[in-house]
Amino acid sequence: MDFSFTEEQALLRDSVSQYLQRHYTFEDRQTVVRSKVGWSREVWQGLGRLGLYALPFPEETGGLGGSIVDVVATAELLGAHMLVEPYVASIVLAGAALAAVPEHADAAHRLRRIVAGEAIGAFAHEEGSGMPDPALVATRAKRTANGYVLAGEKKVVLHGADADILVLSARLHGQRGDPDGLALFVVDPPAAGIAATPFVTVDGRRAAHLRFDDAELGPDALLAADAHDVILKVLDRAIVALAAEAVGAMGELLHRTAEYAATREQFGVPIGTFQAVAHRLADMKIAYVKARSTLLYTTALAEAGQAEPHDLAVLKAQVGRLGRMIGESAIQTHGGVGMTDELPIGHLHKRILVIDAMFGTTDHHLRTVGGGRPEPRPAIPVG
Structure with a gap:
């Protein structure tokens, strides 16, 4: 196995490192964290120009067709600078979930918006126990004549209060701990029946608890029925x-x-x-x-x-x-x-x-x- 980065990956790392050194010093980050929004759209756009949004996604969605190695090569630098912008929420989690169901037309459309920097995604999955196993999901989704109704709560949803696209896990049937019956849904906030309680995490990021009180979703909101x-x-x-x-x-x-x-x-x-x-x-x-x-x-x-x-x-x-x-x-x-x-x-x-x-x-x-x-x-x- 070759454990070194390619020449292209090394050049990308240099570009990202130089950009962050100029525009994202520790003092800059502290100013961003204390701001009302909690993250910098200017920095986010700058990282987009470097190709970070598009890097891990297929070319047919506007991406660059990169691999997990490309993600690691850049994420290491983002960790050194403690980036609070929605890279994990939008690219690593929500974007990856949308990319995992390429046959879904709405998923592909929303992913293109994320790749183009037009929208921010969030992934609502955590329910208070670390969620290393998707089978622990307890949020319920009930089929109706008009689509689905959601009931439950998601915890610590990164950028959950200001996301343009929300991907969430819910249970169509079965009990908590059952790997069968899990589904993925997508919704464009704000939506009736979804209440967000925003807060700042201990490491300075913006997150929210989301509560679903019989939130109604259309039939096209279902991304994957067997989503474990x-x-x-x-x-x-x-x-x-x-x-x-x-x-x-x-x-x-x-x-x-x-x-x-x-x-x-x-x-x-x-x-x-x-x-x-x-x-x-x-x-x-x-x-x-x-x-x-x-x-x-x-x-x-x-x-x-x-x-x-x-x-x-x-x-x-x-x-x-x-x-x-x-x-x-x-x-x-x-x-x-x-x-x-x-x-x-x-x-x-x-x-x-x-x-x-x-x-x-x-x-x-x-x-x-x-x-x-x-x-x-x-x-x-x-x-």
Whole structure:
């Protein structure tokens, strides 16, 4: 396996990195986070001009036909800069769900809008338990003469209050825990019967709890009736992309902590010369290399269509465990100032913790690894 990025991917990374360094410094990000909207449409448009929206989607939808490797190559940089714009919500989750049902005419139309930067998508799936398994969905969808009626609640929907396109999971039949009976729907907010409670997440992103009180959807709102495997594919790809963001944040923590230790002096010498601090930095570097190596290996498996649930569980557990260790070590090295809002250290650590909580925590995935391979399911597709 080749674990290096291609020349084209390296050039794209350089372009994205240079753009973010010019337009998305930590101070710029803090201004954006404190704004009323909570994210920058100017930055979002700039990233669109670099091709980030179109990158992972098929050419027939206006995309560039990229692979999961392209997503990882750029997501790592977005994690280092703690991007709060709706990349995960719109591209990694909602866009991927729409792309997974290419035979649906409305899905293709909405995906083209996302790729063109005309619309923001959101993926309403989480219901309060981390949702590593789509079978845990309890939100109900009932068929009616005019379409469907939804009842239930979705938690922590990234950009759920300001999305133009909402993709959501619901249960047509069966009980919570049953893999059969799951469906995917799409709706263009605002819609009657859908109430949003917006808030800011601990890592500075905009999200909302969504409540469906007999919300009426038309018959064309159904994207997929047997959606368990479709949702799994979306979540699997999201785990890899989020792991890339976490690894990017880990690398930034390592870089900033090493720089701080080399310049912060006590007793007339840099603290990096103290044995305890030097050992801590060495442990951080080892943890970072292990996490990034696992990410690149799993990404290579995914591109080859060979990434299985066990591989993804190892990646999610490794990144969560090692990311927490790096974040805590960075804060310890900086001292109390590491937890203040004026430095990015605490913000990077929060981002890693939030990623760990999404789609199964470290403990959940460690149990998956320790208990052997789960039931076989489709590997991540190449496209």
